[in-house]
Amino acid sequence: MSTMTKPSYEVVIGLEVHAQLLTRSKMFCGCAATFGAAPNSQTCPVCQGMPGVLPVVNRRAVEFGIKTALAFDCRVNPACRFARKHYYYPDMPKNYQISQYEEPLAEDGLLEIEVDGTSRTIGIQRLHLEEDVGKLLHEGTLETAQASLVDYNRSGVPLMETVSKPDLRSPGEAAAYLRAFRAVLVYLGVCDGNMEEGSLRCDANVSLRPRGAAELGTKVEIKNMNSFRNVQRALEFEVERQAKALGAGERIVQETRLWDAERGYTRSMRSKEFAHDYRYFPEPDLVPLEISRAWVDAIRAGLPELPRARRQRFVTQYGLPPYDAGVLTQARALAEYHEQATAALKRAAPSLTLSQAAKSTSNWIMSELLHVLPADDEAAIREAKITPSRLAGLLKLIENGTISGKIAKDVFQKMFASGEDAQAIVAREGLVQVADESALAAVIDQVIAENPKALEDYRKGKTAAKGAFVGQIMKATQGKANPAMVNRLLEEKLSKI
Amino acid sequence: MPIHELTSAYRRGETTPTAATEAYLARIAKLDGELGAYLTVTREHALRAAADADARYRAGTPLGPLDGAPLAYKDVLCTRGVTTTCGSRMLERFVPPYDATVIARLAAAGAVMLGKGNMDEFAMGSSTEHSAFKPTRNPWDLARVPGGSSGGPAAAVAAGLAAGGLGTDTGGSIRQPAAFCGVVGLKPTYGRVSRYGLVAFGSSLDHIGPFARDVTDAALLLRAIAGADPRDSTCLPAPVPDYAAGLPQGLTGLRLGLPDEYFIDGMDPEIERAVRAAVDVVRGLGATVERVSLPATPHALATYYVIAPAEASSNLARYDGVKYGLRVPGARDLVEMSSRTRAAGFGAEVKRRIMLGTYVLSAGYHEAYYGRAQKVRTLVRRDFDAAFGRVDLIVAPMTPNVAFKHGEKEDPLAMYLNDVFAVPADMTGLPAISVPCGFSVQGLPIGLQFIGKALDEAGVLRAAYAYEQATPWHTRKPALP
Numbered sequence: 001m002s003t004m005t006k007p008s009y010e011v012v013i014g015l016e017v018h019a020q021l022l023t024r025s026k027m028f029c030g031c032a033a034t035f036g037a038a039p040n041s042q043t044c045p046v047c048q049g050m051p052g053v054l055p056v057v058n059r060r061a062v063e064f065g066i067k068t069a070l071a072f073d074c075r076v077n078p079a080c081r082f083a084r085k086h087y088y089y090p091d092m093p094k095n096y097q098i099s100q101y102e103e104p105l106a107e108d109g110l111l112e113i114e115v116d117g118t119s120r121t122i123g124i125q126r127l128h129l130e131e132d133v134g135k136l137l138h139e140g141t142l143e144t145a146q147a148s149l150v151d152y153n154r155s156g157v158p159l160m161e162t163v164s165k166p167d168l169r170s171p172g173e174a175a176a177y178l179r180a181f182r183a184v185l186v187y188l189g190v191c192d193g194n195m196e197e198g199s200l201r202c203d204a205n206v207s208l209r210p211r212g213a214a215e216l217g218t219k220v221e222i223k224n225m226n227s228f229r230n231v232q233r234a235l236e237f238e239v240e241r242q243a244k245a246l247g248a249g250e251r252i253v254q255e256t257r258l259w260d261a262e263r264g265y266t267r268s269m270r271s272k273e274f275a276h277d278y279r280y281f282p283e284p285d286l287v288p289l290e291i292s293r294a295w296v297d298a299i300r301a302g303l304p305e306l307p308r309a310r311r312q313r314f315v316t317q318y319g320l321p322p323y324d325a326g327v328l329t330q331a332r333a334l335a336e337y338h339e340q341a342t343a344a345l346k347r348a349a350p351s352l353t354l355s356q357a358a359k360s361t362s363n364w365i366m367s368e369l370l371h372v373l374p375a376d377d378e379a380a381i382r383e384a385k386i387t388p389s390r391l392a393g394l395l396k397l398i399e400n401g402t403i404s405g406k407i408a409k410d411v412f413q414k415m416f417a418s419g420e421d422a423q424a425i426v427a428r429e430g431l432v433q434v435a436d437e438s439a440l441a442a443v444i445d446q447v448i449a450e451n452p453k454a455l456e457d458y459r460k461g462k463t464a465a466k467g468a469f470v471g472q473i474m475k476a477t478q479g480k481a482n483p484a485m486v487n488r489l490l491e492e493k494l495s496k497i
Numbered sequence: 498m499p500i501h502e503l504t505s506a507y508r509r510g511e512t513t514p515t516a517a518t519e520a521y522l523a524r525i526a527k528l529d530g531e532l533g534a535y536l537t538v539t540r541e542h543a544l545r546a547a548a549d550a551d552a553r554y555r556a557g558t559p560l561g562p563l564d565g566a567p568l569a570y571k572d573v574l575c576t577r578g579v580t581t582t583c584g585s586r587m588l589e590r591f592v593p594p595y596d597a598t599v600i601a602r603l604a605a606a607g608a609v610m611l612g613k614g615n616m617d618e619f620a621m622g623s624s625t626e627h628s629a630f631k632p633t634r635n636p637w638d639l640a641r642v643p644g645g646s647s648g649g650p651a652a653a654v655a656a657g658l659a660a661g662g663l664g665t666d667t668g669g670s671i672r673q674p675a676a677f678c679g680v681v682g683l684k685p686t687y688g689r690v691s692r693y694g695l696v697a698f699g700s701s702l703d704h705i706g707p708f709a710r711d712v713t714d715a716a717l718l719l720r721a722i723a724g725a726d727p728r729d730s731t732c733l734p735a736p737v738p739d740y741a742a743g744l745p746q747g748l749t750g751l752r753l754g755l756p757d758e759y760f761i762d763g764m765d766p767e768i769e770r771a772v773r774a775a776v777d778v779v780r781g782l783g784a785t786v787e788r789v790s791l792p793a794t795p796h797a798l799a800t801y802y803v804i805a806p807a808e809a810s811s812n813l814a815r816y817d818g819v820k821y822g823l824r825v826p827g828a829r830d831l832v833e834m835s836s837r838t839r840a841a842g843f844g845a846e847v848k849r850r851i852m853l854g855t856y857v858l859s860a861g862y863h864e865a866y867y868g869r870a871q872k873v874r875t876l877v878r879r880d881f882d883a884a885f886g887r888v889d890l891i892v893a894p895m896t897p898n899v900a901f902k903h904g905e906k907e908d909p910l911a912m913y914l915n916d917v918f919a920v921p922a923d924m925t926g927l928p929a930i931s932v933p934c935g936f937s938v939q940g941l942p943i944g945l946q947f948i949g950k951a952l953d954e955a956g957v958l959r960a961a962y963a964y965e966q967a968t969p970w971h972t973r974k975p976a977l978p
Contacts, residue, residue: 050594095817
């Protein structure tokens with residue numbers, strides 16, 4: 001193979017995201033849809049697919065679907081209907097899944113993503129509703145299991161499937177799409193976005209084509225990616241695999257591959273040559289769903305502020321740099337945390353401008369809070385022991401000179417662990433800044449006296465020796481010395497020597 | 498004795514629900530061995546319900562016109578705690594944890610369940626010879642079929658083994674056995690009665706309706722079971738009129754249409770004679786009768802045999818040995834368990850329709866068969882809409898022949914033809930009734946059909962009642978011991 005003829009490939013990725021809707025009950029019955037209950041404790045004849053039962057559409061799930069569609073600028077169809085999708089699997093009680101096929105809830109939307117400072121608009125092809133299936137538990141491994149048990153708790157849980165257009169051009173873009181997508185869902189309150197618990201599941205279609213080609217290459221579907229990181233890793237692996245194969249003159253087989261996160265590769269699950277014939281037909285047990293303009297308008301009127309709008313507002317209202325605004329608005333809980341902390345700080349330290357307060361909280365959130373909590377862990381951020389008002393309390397102590405920034409970092413850690421107020425920790429541990437000139441002067445005298453070598457260096461013109469003095473002074477005061485005062489006093493002393 | 502006479506007797510204290518129930522149970526014990534109308538007799542259940550009804554009559558607080566009425570329910574309707582087999586080995590031991598809405602409503606009206614009626618497996622058939630357990634025999638001639646698929650409850654009502662009952666009609670399965678057994682059978686408008694708890698055959702075609710000794714009882718039973726149900730979103734929210742109160746309005750001024758296409762070649766001449774005579778009676782009662790044309794009729798049956806199997810193949814996919822009902826042991830893996838279970842659990846007719854339905858829904862054939870069938874269905878509907886622009890009701894024969902002999906129609910297609918007059922009302926969801934309108938020279942019942950506009954059960958019942966009151970056919974009883 002000559003490197004001269006080696007074509008350069010363009011990556012084409014489309015994502016199908018399944019989001020579990022945060023409704024109280026299931027898609028077609030009144031059973032609870034909460035995660036983690038005892039097996040089969042949240043089931044009824046309907047979600048078990050017993051003979052004779054009928055589905056009834058959960059209105060709230062439809063509303064959530066419309067809400068999401070509007071957030072992505074989709075066209076909400078005035079009428080949609082459900083269809084049956086047939087295939088045999090023991091976790092599916094009816095052996096067909098009620099989904100939407102030819103007439104989905106919404107179509108033709110878009111999602112703006114940002115990768116490396118450039119923004120791109122990704123098309124959304126369709127958004128539809130369907131029911132989840134149950135879960136098989138094998139005694140042992142699938143191959144050797146002596147028995148398999150079925151848990152139907154998840155069966156009938158409402159899912160919203162959103163299919164992107166094949167507009168994504170790199171694994172990084174795919175991950176960015178998923179993050180932005182998730183943020184919108186969580187902002188809307190329609191999904192908790194928890195990938196580990198399966199509330200958000202993602203399948204990807206990946207293909208490569210020679211750069212500049214209009215036709216799509218043979219696509220491979222990848223399943224089983226249960227974190228943002230895994231989505232990116234799996235796609236990177238798959239792109240590499242396909243590029244190698246194409247480079248070696250091989251043909252890509254259309255198939256479904258599973259991502260093995262432990263071993264870090266994708267492996268073939270089933271070939272599309274045995275692709276299912278789903279025998280779709282309109283679900284006769286449900287009448288077509290008519291969606292009135294008035295309903296859509298009412299839902300539109302109730303839409304919350306979405307990530308992009310909020311990012312804009314953070315820049316204009318708080319004067320934050322766009323980078324900060326982007327980080328802070330990537331998740332709803334985080335953005336709310338920032339706004340609450342900023343407001344609290346502004347109240348506690350009125351001399352600060354809103355912009356100063358906002359930047360101060362932003363710095364602390366980005367460097368400290370996000371160091372210990374993932375930005376997208378909504379629950380963790382909402383339940384963090386260091387609440388927005390406590391963070392503001394800490395920042396106020398820095399602002400009024402009670403403690404140094406360095407001490408504040410230790411206090412932050414303690415607050416994060418215990419949930420105590422900054423004030424209480426500072427008082428108990430005697431962390432108040434030493435700002436008593438005579439006390440500090442004594443320390444400085446002592447340090448100078450104990451370090452004749454450094455003094456000698458200083459006299460010879462080595463200004464770096466001054467830094468050594470400062471370090472010693474801070475050490476002697478356990479970091480509590482007011483740095484500005486130390487600098488001024490030290491300067492005075494040294495100039496007199 | 499019809500239900501309305503029986504409950505009058507209760508009120509007058511001439512008899513009690515328990516006495517009547519015991520009499521029916523005794524008759525079942527005596528005759529059903531030969532007749533095969535029941536798959537399950539719920540003796541204890543019935544006597545408990547009857548005793549409760551006794552107490553209400555004693556206290557002078559009966560729940561209504563059905564309180565204490567002993568009924569037979571087709572075994573396709575789920576009954577809590579009582580085996581519901583659908584006439585299939587697949588569900589031989591299936592005990593539903595819930596009641597169908599119709600069952601719950603009748604229980605709330607004080608009705609007494611005598612048992613579960615025999616049927617063609619999963620309601621597929623026109624003879625009740627396809628029950629996995631035993632055939633039902635026609636009370637008028639034990640060598641003949643009672644019709645199907647609701648042959649059990651139809652025969653039970655005809656033979657006096659129940660005062661009334663419930664059947665289901667997907668392609669004529671209430672009206673055809675009613676015609677064969679000489680009783681009244683009513684198929685309401687699609688959506689008039691909740692399907693919740695009816696084990697599905699063809700979901701867009703399945704209807705639940707009453708079997709009765711006379712039209713008054715059919716009206717009473719329909720009123721009790723009709724009306725919206727939050728568990729069935731295809732159920733219509735229209736209010737339920739007092740059908741029985743509207744019966745005696747007569748036929749004066751009513752316009753009836755006689756469709757040309759319902760008098761076909763190969764039709765039993767005795768039936769044509771009886772139906773034409775019935776039309777004369779109706780005219781004599783003050784109705785006008787004119788010819789109407791329903792040109793899509795010849796295609797209705799063919800399209801029915803695309804749509805019904807398609808839906809059936811989907812509805813029956815859940816019987817896989819995983820969750821309930823039959824599981825054939827000894828399979829090495831899931832696919833084998835499922836396919837062996839289905840091979841053993843379903844009878845030939847059911848398998849035939851599952852295969853047909855799977856085929857017509859499969860990729861590449863979906864549009865050619867299922868898609869086109871739905872279009873023809875629309876044409877059938879338009880025919881009726883056009884006819885109902887001119888007439889109030891359609892009057893027509895119910896079946897092309899009288900009850901045939903067991904084993905006589907071995908060719909499935911010959912059997913399917915039996916439902917040619919019944920299917921259009923199922924395809925369009927229009928209400929239709931069969932009332933007795935004569936007997937063949939061999940003494941076999943003949944049925945007359947009235948088809949109404951959507952939700953016009955009242956009109957259908959009113960015409961049938963006027964005809965019934967003017968003729969003696971409903972008073973005849975089969976010569977049983």
